[in-house]
Amino acid sequence: xxxxxxxxxxxxxxxxxxxxxxxxxxxxxxxxxxxxxxxxxxxxxxxxxxxxxxxxxxxxxxxxxxxxxxxxxxxxxxxxxxxxxxxxxxxxxxxxxxxxxxxxxxxxx
Amino acid sequence: xxxxxxxxxxxxxxxxxxxxxxxxxxxxxxxxxxxxxxxxxxxxxxxxxxxxxxxxxxxxxxxxxxxxxxxxxxxxxxxxxxxxxxxxxxxxxxxxxxxxxxxxxxxxxxxxxxxxxxxxx
Numbered sequence: 001x002x003x004x005x006x007x008x009x010x011x012x013x014x015x016x017x018x019x020x021x022x023x024x025x026x027x028x029x030x031x032x033x034x035x036x037x038x039x040x041x042x043x044x045x046x047x048x049x050x051x052x053x054x055x056x057x058x059x060x061x062x063x064x065x066x067x068x069x070x071x072x073x074x075x076x077x078x079x080x081x082x083x084x085x086x087x088x089x090x091x092x093x094x095x096x097x098x099x100x101x102x103x104x105x106x107x108x109x
Numbered sequence: 110x111x112x113x114x115x116x117x118x119x120x121x122x123x124x125x126x127x128x129x130x131x132x133x134x135x136x137x138x139x140x141x142x143x144x145x146x147x148x149x150x151x152x153x154x155x156x157x158x159x160x161x162x163x164x165x166x167x168x169x170x171x172x173x174x175x176x177x178x179x180x181x182x183x184x185x186x187x188x189x190x191x192x193x194x195x196x197x198x199x200x201x202x203x204x205x206x207x208x209x210x211x212x213x214x215x216x217x218x219x220x221x222x223x224x225x226x227x228x229x230x
Contacts, residue, residue, distance in 0.1 A: 031214065033216035033217075035154070035217070037154075042204060042220040042221065042222055042223060043154065043204075043217075043220055044220075045209075045216050045217060045218045048209065048215075048216040048218075049216075054218065084153075086153060086154050088154075088156075088216070088217075090213070090214030092213065092214060095168065095169075096156075096168065096169065096170050096171050096174075097159075097168055097213070097214070098144070098156040098159065098168075098214075099156065100146075100153060100154045100155065100156060101153075102153050103153040103154070
């Protein structure tokens with residue numbers, strides 16, 4: 001996918017579930033990675049190869065990918081989850097193979 | 110501790126050149142693909158370039174191809190980005206990032222704190 005579409009913002013109350021989507025043409029056939037970036041900090045990998053969590057990332061974070069949409073789901077949202085989230089895919093057949101989505105600002109109400 | 114430390118970011122003039130460096134420590138540098146990713150002020154992440162563990166495979170974003178050159182020196186555990194013909198739109202925080210493994214498509218699991226490049230007359 002050359003273009004990955006994310007909603008600019010998602011708002012959720014503490015304790016609820018946040019779903020951040022990443023849309024792309026047949027993205028389900030590609031591997032999607034997710035990064036969390038808090039203000040003034042470098043990004044942190046929170047999900048890779050669609051649904052694998054790096055060590056240290058809470059089980060509240062999960063991922064899925066099918067069809068034209070990949071989703072990062074954060075259950076039991078906490079104030080500390082407030083951040084920008086970016087999806088990223090790898091297209092080995094492209095001469096510019098790594099692409100980021102535009103990012104989603106998650107606000108915890 | 111696994112660490113990436115970028116340097117070389119300065120204020121440069123349009124049309125000028127700059128070389129960024131990234132010093133790696135805490136891991137076997139020549140086992141991993143390395144990348145540069147940038148972020149313009151207030152904007153999202155933009156992948157810039159990657160180099161395979163052995164330097165034999167290199168890719169660039171369309172926005173920098175022909176102007177930027179990525180390289181690495183495994184003997185010095187260092188990654189570089191030579192930036193020529195700079196444009197104002199190259200103004201960004203440049204991150205050095207490490208791939209999770211040896212595969213080109215592995216995610217970026219370690220990031221430096223970035224070095225700021227400002228292109229302005």
